Amino acid sequence: MAAAGGSAQAPRQYKLAPQRELRVEVLPDGPLRVRLVAGTAEIFGTELPPEGWVPVPPRSKVAIFTWHGATVELDGVSESEYTSDETPMVIYVNTHAILDARRSRARAAAAQGGVLEASQGPRVIVVGPTDSGKSTLCKMLLSWAAKQGWKPTYVDLDIGQGSITIPGCISATPIEKPIDIVDGIPLEMPLTYFYGHPNPSINPDVYKVLMKELAQTLDKQFSGNSESRAAGMIINTMGWVEGLGYELLLNAIETFEANVVLVLGQEKLWKMLKDAVQSKPNIDVVKLHKSEGVVLRNPKYRQKNRSFRIKEYFYGIANDLAPHSNVVNFSDVSVYKIGSGHQAPRSALPIGAEPVADPTRLVAVNISTDMVHTVLAVPYAKEPDEIISRCIPLVIPQVSAHVLQSLHAYSLRVIANKA
Template sequence: MTSTTSTTVTHKLQKESELRVEVGWDSSIRIQLIDGTAEIFGTELPPQCKLTFTAGLKFAIFTWDGATLEMEGSAEAYVADETPMVSYVNVHAILERRRARARAAAPPSSGTLPSSRVPDVTAQSQGPRVIVVGPSDSGKSSLTRMLLGWAARQGWKPTFVDLDIGQGSITIPGTLAASPIEMPIDPIEGIPLELPLVYFYGHTNPSANTDSYKALVKELARMLDVQFAANPDARAAGMVINTMGWVEGVGFELLLHGIESFNADVILVLGQEKLYSMLRDKFKSNPGMDIVKLHKSGGVVARSSKFRQRMRNVKTREYFYGLSNDLAPHAASISFNDVQVFRIGGGPQAPRSALPIGAEPTADPTRIVPVTISHDLLHSVLAVSYASEPDQLLISNVAGFIYVTEIDVARKRLSYVAPCPGPLPNNLLVAGSLLWVE
């Protein structure tokens, strides 16, 4: 039975049950674990500690052995005793055994290798590469966090790869990113941003430029392979990859591209029999591929396009101002002459004179196109690239983002907000279709 709490309510959970909570946009709640043990997406709740959950959050608190929770504030909440958690933790146990085998197969570290030698990166020393797939609102992000959290609790440091450009679990939406997970993900603050590897796609819809999306997926996978080759522990811990909810037509092609780019060997399919069947047929000749069908949780809530847009705005604001407005972003301005802005895609691929008779020039989706700074960039979120030259922008990761607050064409000044003071790390900026209005 669903209830809306407005004061303090105590919930007693029996073993292997969960409290499903939806916080409204105009409220926040505080939850305290009074007795027993419980977890949120694989992360244990600290006992006798009040945690504040902000507006718009939807989550479930699960207990294996029973727990008593106290909730203050207004939210929709109900207890469910039918969950797929046992099947999820069974998957975790199988992945644990694969990590242990990979660690045992890795050669002992002997310090710096001579230049003539390369690290042993045999298949036996590679931990599981898990990709979680399914349609929108099937619980992919939740399962991803659980698998990462359980692995971190066992002392592993798995790599989280986020290919869901519409959501932005690691940083702002419109990006592809990866980050090592050294401890269970904080249920409130989310994923720590100490060492993320981030690539800027610039759109929240993959259909805006599928070729660019593919190129970034491939480059992110390549960079992680380089890191894994030099880090046996990270290699043995493996990775867990979250994906988009677009799984039909071109979306299915992009999904296959991601599976192949990252050499995934475990596919977890949530919430759709058709997708499971399509993937099983696709990889039936690959004996090293495990495709596992899992039930989605009954607590998964369908999110409207309006809700998704609002959450994207929340994630962007968090980047500049922090989760609780605890950061002080830096306002600055810069001359048009001191920065260069580019877009990925556009422009003719070749002049008509260079094409066969009757052929029409087509847009090159991976072409680097200079952008004339104008009022069109107002309210844009721009990426600060690490590229040394413009032709490297497509395959270069980014240092961070700025938000354009004013364009003074007469004075040729661009005003912006950055998350920290100081000069920009680079003068090469990348624009997409991301806009944000405070």
């Protein structure tokens, strides 16, 4: 059954046979909720509670899957909804089982005082082209692991979408329980580094530096916590897998010392990565089928989704957060941009050397109307030289337009929210 959006729909029930799923696309402004009537079912690894209504966030593309059979009820308007028995869930849960066994071996090695390498759990990096289901697979692997009592670390390197904080950041956070269907990834304890753009090609050197900083911070945490080390990581990546994107992917595998590479949706990428790491026997490169339920998203949709992600950060998914404004004097703040350093003149260089701009150089920025609606990061840094190597707290201000209309006031207003 497929339903067209825009018209009222009566509540309807679907009886799902074992290992079937109901795929639903939610409208941007259409409220929709789901209820488990009988049996058991889950959304991306998180079980639906019995009999209780669960709201499905706007713009969501979800698959309600059952292992043993279920009856579910939908109430509200959807863009489309249909059932399917062609799912890769058995393959995905078998992958989880293998990762779970690795975690158990790592925990046992740590308890016996084994070598550090033996006590390292799976560091899984999920790769694939755009719209191959990487984020969804990450959610399932994380939720299944949390259901088993593990606390794996989720690392999001996809600056184009930003599933932990906002687009333009790379982040990591421990996952202590199955991911909430409505609220998504928890925001209580993330490590976040601000890149400031959804495209890594703008300054790939800074992107690499930030990945290195994040990886080193996580390694320090793991060295003092054997349980976190055994639980390992699930790393989400961007969908750019050719040219520079492929180089950044290889850099991510090396930087985070990934020992499992899951490749979705492209055999060519699987073969390239398998050849690239063949000299490293401790890395397994595994090809997985992508779900046929993955929805293709055009650039316009992605841009809108980025805007919604930023709005959700400040206001909450259900508009239950209340951002507040603060007026800050120009003299009390300093704004910097990374990667805008000028090239040194040829006369100042050794003979034969070419002038090269420093992609990680810090440059002070004058506060102007160009900053209106710009999102800025506030890092844990006491000195400017520390900015690029410091993570940011959960306060990211946005410069307000109506205050910068008269710069002679020598102050700016920012709106900020702390989750």
